[in-house]
Amino acid sequence: KAGVTQTPRYLIKTRGQQVTLSCSPISGHRSVSWYQQTPGQGLQFLFEYFSETQRNKGNFPGRFSGRQFSNSRSEMNVSTLELGDSALYLCASARTSGTYEQYFGPGTRLTVT
């Protein structure tokens, strides 16, 4: 069974631009969570989607948004990029919401210059 895939793996953007990251969960998984990982703040929860609905949201500004499609694939968008948005963005899928058996993708490394 294929694991969680994230595209692109690496991205370089300029301040003020926007970016969209994609995550394809494991087949049959309907929950997708997004995390931001930085050396200073560690791993921080962004949001979780289940059945195309956002179920939980972390403490991030409104510039960070996401969505989930009917096939459970998810995208997250960051608008008006700031230097501090440089991070590894990790996606995790789970069979259903309410379970912590999460499987992580390899991440997208975003660099904002």
Next chain:
Amino acid sequence: AQSVTQPDIHITVSEGASLELRCNYSYGATPYLFWYVQSPGQGLQLLLKYFSGDTLVQGIKGFEAEFKRSQSSFNLRKPSVHWSDAAEYFCAVGPVGGNEKLTFGTGTRLTIIP
């Protein structure tokens, strides 16, 4: 609010030696507890989890962890480390009740010397 503390930022052990990584949590009740491992350039892999029952849990790659309620700890152990165990290890806590939000510790980087 729940929180997780991993007091050791970096640990170095010799190959073949035993390993213990510390994790303390703060939560009003018994939470769900996890250990993840992250190799360079990779995502996180679940090593083991504790939900309830036996306080000693076995995981993959020969790891085990013991939940001690009185100490609010969930330390990760391995009797004999291999060079391939060099990675970053994260302890995480999740509230009972269906909330997907996991809170992670800051991680412990493990270096293995031959």
